[in-house]
Structure formats: structure tokens, C-alpha cells
Amino acid sequence: MEVFLQQLVNGITLGGVYALVALGYTMVYGIIQLINFAHGEIFAAGGYMGVILISWMVAQGYPPFVCLGVALALAMGYCALLAMAVEKLVYKPLRSSSRLSVLLSALGMSIFLQNGLMLTQGVYDRAYPGEMVQGGFEIGGAMVSYMQVVIVGVTVFLLVALNGLVFRTRIGKAMRATAQDKTMSALVGINASRIISLTFAIGAALACAAGIMVGMYYGSVRYDMGFVLGVKAFSAAVLGGIGNITGAMLGGLVIGIIEVFAAGYISSEYKDVFAFIILIAVLYFRPTGIMGENVDDTRV
Amino acid sequence: MKRALYFLSLLLLVSVVATGCGEKKEEKKAAAVAGIKIGSLGPLTGQYAADGNDIKNGVLAAIEVMNPEMGALGPVALQPEDDACDPRQAVAAANKLISEKVTAVIGAYCSSATIPAAEPLMAAKIFMITPASTNEKVTESGHKFMFRTCGRDDDQSKAAVKFMTDHLKAKGVYIVDDKTTYSQGLADNVEKLSASSGLKVLGHEHVNQGDKDFSAVLTKVKAAKPDVFYVSLQNSAAAAPMLIQIARMGIKTKILAQDAVYHPQLMELAKKDAEGVYLTFGYTDKETPAYKKFAETYKKFGEPGAYSAYAYDSAIAYLKAVKAAGSTDPEKVKAELMKLDFAGASKQIKYKENGDSGSNYVIQVVKDGKFDNFWNPENGQLYKQ
Numbered sequence: 001m002e003v004f005l006q007q008l009v010n011g012i013t014l015g016g017v018y019a020l021v022a023l024g025y026t027m028v029y030g031i032i033q034l035i036n037f038a039h040g041e042i043f044a045a046g047g048y049m050g051v052i053l054i055s056w057m058v059a060q061g062y063p064p065f066v067c068l069g070v071a072l073a074l075a076m077g078y079c080a081l082l083a084m085a086v087e088k089l090v091y092k093p094l095r096s097s098s099r100l101s102v103l104l105s106a107l108g109m110s111i112f113l114q115n116g117l118m119l120t121q122g123v124y125d126r127a128y129p130g131e132m133v134q135g136g137f138e139i140g141g142a143m144v145s146y147m148q149v150v151i152v153g154v155t156v157f158l159l160v161a162l163n164g165l166v167f168r169t170r171i172g173k174a175m176r177a178t179a180q181d182k183t184m185s186a187l188v189g190i191n192a193s194r195i196i197s198l199t200f201a202i203g204a205a206l207a208c209a210a211g212i213m214v215g216m217y218y219g220s221v222r223y224d225m226g227f228v229l230g231v232k233a234f235s236a237a238v239l240g241g242i243g244n245i246t247g248a249m250l251g252g253l254v255i256g257i258i259e260v261f262a263a264g265y266i267s268s269e270y271k272d273v274f275a276f277i278i279l280i281a282v283l284y285f286r287p288t289g290i291m292g293e294n295v296d297d298t299r300v
Numbered sequence: 301m302k303r304a305l306y307f308l309s310l311l312l313l314v315s316v317v318a319t320g321c322g323e324k325k326e327e328k329k330a331a332a333v334a335g336i337k338i339g340s341l342g343p344l345t346g347q348y349a350a351d352g353n354d355i356k357n358g359v360l361a362a363i364e365v366m367n368p369e370m371g372a373l374g375p376v377a378l379q380p381e382d383d384a385c386d387p388r389q390a391v392a393a394a395n396k397l398i399s400e401k402v403t404a405v406i407g408a409y410c411s412s413a414t415i416p417a418a419e420p421l422m423a424a425k426i427f428m429i430t431p432a433s434t435n436e437k438v439t440e441s442g443h444k445f446m447f448r449t450c451g452r453d454d455d456q457s458k459a460a461v462k463f464m465t466d467h468l469k470a471k472g473v474y475i476v477d478d479k480t481t482y483s484q485g486l487a488d489n490v491e492k493l494s495a496s497s498g499l500k501v502l503g504h505e506h507v508n509q510g511d512k513d514f515s516a517v518l519t520k521v522k523a524a525k526p527d528v529f530y531v532s533l534q535n536s537a538a539a540a541p542m543l544i545q546i547a548r549m550g551i552k553t554k555i556l557a558q559d560a561v562y563h564p565q566l567m568e569l570a571k572k573d574a575e576g577v578y579l580t581f582g583y584t585d586k587e588t589p590a591y592k593k594f595a596e597t598y599k600k601f602g603e604p605g606a607y608s609a610y611a612y613d614s615a616i617a618y619l620k621a622v623k624a625a626g627s628t629d630p631e632k633v634k635a636e637l638m639k640l641d642f643a644g645a646s647k648q649i650k651y652k653e654n655g656d657s658g659s660n661y662v663i664q665v666v667k668d669g670k671f672d673n674f675w676n677p678e679n680g681q682l683y684k685q
């Protein structure tokens with residue numbers, strides 16, 4: 001029982017991170033049917049921006065939670081701008097061409113950004129400054145560290161905020177309308193370009209927050225950290241039903257928990273295998289993912 | 301307005317790629333006039349980059365020391381190649397070095413890269429001296445020009461198991477490796493030896509290369525309550541997140557790691573969570589004149605990593621042999637290389653018939669952010685602290 005609880009805690013932490021990154025894939029797919037392969041690199045860029053900002057602020061002697069909060073806000077802003085720049089320069093000019101050429105340019109962008117990070121930040125792992133959030137507590141024999149609480153807390157906060165934005169505001173309504181029918185929404189006065197740009201920005205900001213938390217949790221970041229996590233998060237988006245926001249959250253959580261349980265109860269060698277077996281099994285019976293991609297109301 | 305936006309976007313993209321180019325030109329120029337050209341092989345990018353760069357820098361330091369002595373044979377130039385620790389890329393890099401007409405290759409780091417890269421190099425009669433690949437198989441193919449400056453994993457696992465049974469008086473051990481030729485080979489050796497010396501193996505798990513999340517495995521380790529947790533991962537960057545998570549989960553078990561985690565990067569990444577970790581590593585006396593000379597020359601590359609000194613010694617050994625032979629003819633150099641017996645920075649360098657140079661593993665411990673000699677398996681004595 002103790003072990004089960006502990007594995008559940010581990011799985012939820014990991015799943016939360018996957019969910020945050022998966023949202024970016026799913027939102028962009030929902031609105032322009034593009035699989036944005038450069039998304040994982042935005043996540044890595046966020047991790048680096050976080051380490052730069054946090055190191056600097058810790059050196060100035062600010063208290064840990066101020067550092068974390070300010071760094072999160074600034075880095076998320078940077079990533080949002082970066083993603084908007086990528087969209088404007090690379091994807092927008094190709095919007096009327098075939099989907100394949102946009103997809104290929106997304107792959108190219110991913111390689112470009114990863115190598116950019118390597119050139120500017122070096123090939124070594126970069127350490128996050130000492131434990132900012134220390135200690136933990138026990139529930140029923142399972143060890144929960146405060147760092148895990150912070151990760152889950154920030155994730156839940158961001159997910160709730162995103163839900164509010166998409167389903168309760170005019171901007172959200174415009175996003176959903178654009179996702180359903182670009183031409184029609186443009187006819188009723190929605191600036192589709194701006195909405196698409198905004199979607200990229202929001203997805204990037206979430207990935208950026210995930211990047212910082214992953215960096216703090218594992219103690220370091222590396223230029224290629226976005227690749228593996230990007231693949232997992234993309235699978236999570238597909239599992240939940242790509243294009244579906246609630247699906248991405250659920251998919252992230254499911255992949256995270258399955259991975260941990262497969263590693264814990266079967267063999268850690270096969271944890272990725274099991275995550276992908278579940279993915280294939282779900283897609284076999286429900287080709288549109290757990291939540292389905294065509295639930296118009298929740299698609300962005 | 302629109303143009304300004306475009307410009308701003310471009311600026312942002314450039315912010316990711318802005319600095320960093322511009323060092324490489326000088327190396328190329330030197331290579332053009334070189335008398336002797338040697339190559340280095342190791343992961344210069346990817347997760348093991350720190351170790352590959354140590355090897356390259358070690359060779360550069362050796363060239364700097366040996367260049368004035370080479371006379372008419374010199375100058376010596378280095379062609380560094382990146383194998384990313386990947387078997388296929390290692391073979392491609394080896395072929396590139398062959399076409400660049402190098403006469404010796406110092407490398408590689410990962411045993412899984414060294415073994416396949418050796419094939420084309422041996423066929424081309426090019427020396428391969430590995431400073432870091434400890435897997436037994438490296439020198440067991442009977443290659444004529446294959447040498448190894450570091451120790452062997454069968455010896456390393458003996459030292460590890462002896463430490464666990466004799467000094468830690470452990471009854472149960474839990475083993476984790478990350479499935480590379482080196483890390484799994486070593487872990488399997490430890491498992492076999494443990495079983496025959498009365499140490500119970502409570503579990504042997506394999507994690508994936510490049511994993512950062514070990515929470516699931518560590519939960520199992522915690523539940524198994526071993527006396528020692530044996531960690532065999534491919535390098536320090538892989539071990540650091542594991543140590544952080546061990547501390548976070550409140551696992552108090554003693555931890556024994558191996559030579560691959562010996563790197564200042566470990567303390568930089570894992571910080572206080574690296575304290576008290578034991579590891580097996582070749583014994584190096586840092587007070588010898590040879591080591592001091594190495595440390596002095598190496599200073600400009602930063603702090604020496606695990607295999608910097610071994611790479612330095614490997615290159616020195618080759619260049620000494622070339623100097624003695626008076627040419628780079630492989631047969632003549634081989635004869636001279638076998639005669640060598642000198643005090644290197646890492647240890648006494650004397651190659652045996654199969655290319656090995658002997659192992660001298662001791663147990664080290666991380667103390668106050670530094671690696672310290674701790675226990676000598678030869679006599680079962682503690683080192684003076």
C-alpha cells in the first residue's frame with residue numbers, strides 16, 4: 001500500500017508536467033492542424049531562461065518564492081514571445097501551402113532551436129541553484145516533497161486558469177470559434193491571425209512553466225531535454241484526443257501514471273514500452289483518443 | 301509597424317543562437333602544417349559531452365607538453381571527432397579519422413562506441429588508445445593496435461564487491477544500471493560476484509539512458525531496504541538526478557557508484573546530495589611531479605574530469621613511442637610502445653601484451669564537495685583523512 005501510494009504521487013507529478021507540455025501541442029493542432037515539433041524546444045528554452053533568472057535572483061539574495069514567482073512570470077513571457085516569433089516567421093508564411101511543408105518547417109525549427117540552445121548555453125548540464133524548496137512530509141507512508149507540491153500546485157493553477165480563459169472569456173470564445181471554422185469566424189470579425197498567434201503564446205507559456213519546474217525537480221537542464229519530453233507529451237496529447245484541451249490534461253496524467261506504475265510493478269526497462277502499448281491500445285479502440293478530437297465545444 | 305514586428309521576431313530567434321561561434325578556425329590552420337596528426341574520439345555533444353570534452357582537452361594538454369620534444373617529427377596536431385557515444389556515429393567518426401590520415405586515435409569514452417569504432421581503425425593499422433572504456437571486451441578481440449590506459453571492469457567489480465562485504469559488512473544489495481555495454485556489463489559482474497560472496501542481490505533494475513525520473517525505481521529500492529545501493533550509470537550527469545531523488549525520498553542506504561560518475565560535474569549538479577557517495581576509481585597520486593605537470597598544463601581547460609589525466613597519459617605514451625621509433629610506422633611504434641614504462645599523471649604506464657595497463661581500483665568517497673580516497677581493497681585499510 002505504501003509503495004502504491006508513493007508510486008501514485010510520483011506518477012501524478014510526472015503526469016502534471018506532461019499535461020502542461022501536451023496542452024501546447026493540442027491547442028496548436030486544434031487551431032491550425034499543425035503538429036508543432038518545435039514545442040519541446042520551447043520547453044527547453046523555458047528551462048534555461050528559468051535557470052538564468054533564478055541564479056541571478058538567488059545571487060541578489062531574494063527569498064526563494066519571490067525568485068520562483070518572478071522567474072516563472074518573466075520566462076513564460078519570454079517563451080510566449082519566442083513562440084509568437086516562430087509562428088510569425090516560419091509558420092505564417094506557409095499557412096496557405098500544404099500541411100506537409102508546414103510540418104517539415106516545424107521539424108526544421110525544432111532542430112534550429114535545439115542547436116541554438118547548444119551553441120549559446122553549452123553542451124553540459126546546467127545546474128539549478130541549490131534546493132529552493134526543501135523538505136517534505138509523509139502521508140500513509142508515502143513521501144511527498146514540497147517540490148512535488150509546488151509542481152502539482154502550479155500545474156493545477158495553470159490548468160484552471162487556462163480553462164477559465166478558454167471557456168469563460170471572449171478571447172476563449174474567439175479561439176474556439178477559430179478552431180471550428182477559420183473562414184466563418186473571420187467573417188464575424190475575429191482576427192484569426194491574432195488568435196493563432198495567441199494560441200502559440202499560451203501553449204509556449206505553459207511549456208515554459210513545465211521547463212522550469214522540471215529543471216528545479218531534477219536539479220539541472222540540458223539543451224536536448226525537450227526532445228524526449230516532447231515526444232511523451234505529444235503522445236499524451238494524442239492519447240487524450242489531439243485538439244482537445246481536457247483530453248490533453250487527462251492524457252498527460254494517464255501517461256505519467258502508467259509510466260511510473262509500469263516501472264514500479266513490471267520493470268523500469270519497459271516503462272516507455274508500456275506507455276506506448278496503452279497509447280496503441282486506446283487508439284485501436286478509440287482512434288480519436290480518450291476524449292475524442294471532434295468534441296466541438298472543447299476544441300481549441 | 302509590421303516591419304518592426306518582423307524585425308523584433310527575428311531578434312528573438314537570434315537571441316537563442318546569438319553567441320558561441322568563432323573558436324574553431326585556429327585548430328584547422330595548425331592541422332595543415334602538422335607532421336603528426338592524431339585524432340580524439342568521444343562524445344562532444346549530448347548527455348555525455350562533459351566526458352568527451354575531458355578526453356579532447358587531455359589530449360590537447362599532452363600535445364602542448366610533447367610538441368617541443370618532437371623535433372623534426374612535429375608539430376603534432378589534433379583532429380577531434382564527436383561520436384555522441386553512439387555506436388553508428390562512432391564508426392562514421394572513425395572512418396572520417398582514417399580519411400583524415402591520423403596515425404592514432406585517443407578514445408573513445410563509452411565502451412559501446414570504442415568496440416565498434418576499433419574495427420575500421422584496426423583494419424587501417426591506426427592505433428587506438430582508450431583512456432576511459434573499461435569494459436573487458438575492449439581488449440579481448442586480439443587487436444594488435446588496441447591499448448587501454450584505464451582499468452578493467454572485472455577488476456572494478458571485484459573491488460566494489462570486496463568493499464561491500466568486507467568494509468560495509470553488507471548483507472543485501474540493490475543494483476541499478478542504464479543498459480549500456482559498460483554500465484550493464486559492470487552491474488552484471490557485480491551481481492555475479494555478489495552472489496558468490498554471500499551478498500544477497502535484492503533486485504537488479506535497468507533504467508533507460510537519458511532518463512531523469514527515477515522515482516519509480518527508487519520507490520522499489522526503498523521498499524527492499526538494501527544495505528547498499530549499487531548505481532552503475534553511464535556518467536555523472538545521469539547519476540546526479542538520481543542522487544537528488546534518493547535524498548528527496550529519504551533513502552538512507554549507503555550508495556556505491558563507479559568510475560563513470562567521477563567528475564566535478566557530479567557535485568555541481570547534485571550539490572549536497574552527492575555527499576557520502578562511495579565510488580570505485582583508479583588510484584591516482586596527485587602529489588607526483590607528473591600529475592602536477594599535467595594539472596598545471598590542464599588548468600586552462602578548467603578542473604580535470606574523470607579521464608582527463610588518462611587521456612593525457614595515452615597521448616603522451618603514443619608520442620613518446622613515436623619519438624623513440626623516429627617515425628609513425630605502426631609496427632615500429634608498436635614495438636616502442638611495448639617497451640614504455642614511465643610515471644604518467646594517472647599512474648605508472650606500462651602496457652601488457654593484450655594492450656591493457658592493469659587496474660588499481662580503490663574506493664573513493666565524496667566529502668565536502670570533493671572526491672577523497674577512502675578505502676584500499678588491496679589491504680583493506682582506510683586512507684588517512
